[in-house]
Amino acid sequence: MEGNLNQRLRHLTCLDIRDMSIECEKTGGINLSQGICDLPLPPILSTAAKTAIDDGLNHYTRYDGLSELREAISEKLLHYNSIQADPRKEIIVTAGSTGAFYCACLALLNPGDEVILFEPFYGYHEYTLLALDITPVYATLTPPCWEFNAAELEHLITPKTKGILINTPANPSGKVFSRRELEVLADICTRHHLFIFTDEIYEYILYDGLSHSSPGSLPTAKDRVITISGYSKTFSITGWRIGYCACNEEFARQIGYVHDLVYVCAPSPLQAAVGKAVHTLPDSFYHSLGTAYEQKRNDLCKALQEAALPPYVPQGAYYVLADTSALPGVTSKEKAIYLLDKTGVAAVPGEAFYHREGGKNLLRFCFAKDDKVLDEACERLQRIKRFL
Numbered sequence: 069m070e071g072n073l074n075q076r077l078r079h080l081t082c083l084d085i086r087d088m089s090i091e092c093e094k095t096g097g098i099n100l101s102q103g104i105c106d107l108p109l110p111p112i113l114s115t116a117a118k119t120a121i122d123d124g125l126n127h128y129t130r131y132d133g134l135s136e137l138r139e140a141i142s143e144k145l146l147h148y149n150s151i152q153a154d155p156r157k158e159i160i161v162t163a164g165s166t167g168a169f170y171c172a173c174l175a176l177l178n179p180g181d182e183v184i185l186f187e188p189f190y191g192y193h194e195y196t197l198l199a200l201d202i203t204p205v206y207a208t209l210t211p212p213c214w215e216f217n218a219a220e221l222e223h224l225i226t227p228k229t230k231g232i233l234i235n236t237p238a239n240p241s242g243k244v245f246s247r248r249e250l251e252v253l254a255d256i257c258t259r260h261h262l263f264i265f266t267d268e269i270y271e272y273i274l275y276d277g278l279s280h281s282s283p284g285s286l287p288t289a290k291d292r293v294i295t296i297s298g299y300s301k302t303f304s305i306t307g308w309r310i311g312y313c314a315c316n317e318e319f320a321r322q323i324g325y326v327h328d329l330v331y332v333c334a335p336s337p338l339q340a341a342v343g344k345a346v347h348t349l350p351d352s353f354y355h356s357l358g359t360a361y362e363q364k365r366n367d368l369c370k371a372l373q374e375a376a377l378p379p380y381v382p383q384g385a386y387y388v389l390a391d392t393s394a395l396p397g398v399t400s401k402e403k404a405i406y407l408l409d410k411t412g413v414a415a416v417p418g419e420a421f422y423h424r425e426g427g428k429n430l431l432r433f434c435f436a437k438d439d440k441v442l443d444e445a446c447e448r449l450q451r452i453k454r455f456l
């Protein structure tokens with residue numbers, strides 16, 4: 069029967085991230101591998117969701133989402149991202165940002181097209197491209213600052229290249245692309261007529277006073293940018309599946325039709341609740357996100373440093389890559405298993421974020437955890453010193 073499976077997806081095995089979660093569960097360890105945030109959601113969301121259900125908002129919404137939510141997103145895009153997007157034509161509410169990216173690729177790209185992906189990358193980005201028979205072409209970011217070389221990147225462009233994918237702040241590196249870097253990328257994309265797909269799901273989770281820049285705010289690139297984001301991380305509602313994309317009318321319509329085909333709509337009462345929260349919550353709510361996570365970042369990075377696993381301190385998002393050269397093992401999976409065995413802390417093997425040889429000495433730790441859990445993990449990490 070195996071020959072009957074979709075050959076494009078033959079590499080879609082159990083992701084290392086899930087593997088480590090399973091291993092962690094078996095040993096009763098602390099799971100810092102998966103990006104699930106333990107944090108509570110703002111109360112306005114649960115109240116508004118219950119009200120929406122009780123008020124009978126339990127049916128399909130329009131293909132592009134509830135108008136209240138599109139309007140709230142449009143205001144937010146202008147206010148926070150400096151992007152002008154017409155809520156009637158240029159915003160599609162989607163089943164998470166994952167749904168937005170999948171539908172954008174399906175709507176705008178053809179099998180055989182190439183898209184440039186920065187590595188270390190987020191696995192879903194790579195697999196989404198592969199699932200649609202689009203070839204990822206890898207541009208490697210160099211630590212510790214995760215820089216790219218513009219000339220080398222431009223060299224990767226072929227007649228088949230249709231876009232560049234940016235993730236800022238990035239998972240797993242925590243890189244926040246500067247406005248200058250985005251201008252360089254926008255210039256390349258303009259000269260080569262490429263789309264810019266930009267995943268900004270961690271847009272509010274920034275450290276050290278950095279601010280977020282959106283490629284969609286660059287006047288030169290505006291018409292080629294597909295801005296993707298959502299509320300999974302900002303409101304700690306990863307299971308609600310509320311995301312969106314914003315782009316020009318022609319692309320938005322096509323992405324909306326594809327989204328209708330695949331998902332019909334994002335959950336209606338949850339769209340209403342998110343619309344209410346986006347409309348109501350003050351700027352201070354968003355500012356406090358960065359502050360809360362910054363303390364967690366500092367605690368985990370300090371613990372990793374003390375445990376002889378030096379961290380690449382992230383500028384944003386809620387993951388840290390650490391250099392695990394000190395751990396025994398040839399592959400990062402072996403190192404992850406060793407660490408779990410000796411300390412009871414699970415992390416993701418770095419090779420999950422690279423296409424070839426990269427990441428062998430890296431592990432990714434997620435710090436979107438309750439303080440007590442994180443403190444315990446930091447303490448347990450120190451046990452590794454006895455074995456080095």
Ligand SMILES: Cc1ncc(COP(=O)(O)O)c(C=O)c1O
Binds near residue numbers: 163164190239309
């Ligand atoms: C870079 C990135 N994009 C998207 C997602 C998923 O977002 P959503 O829940 O909106 O689909 C994640 C989750 O880990 C992520 O790290």
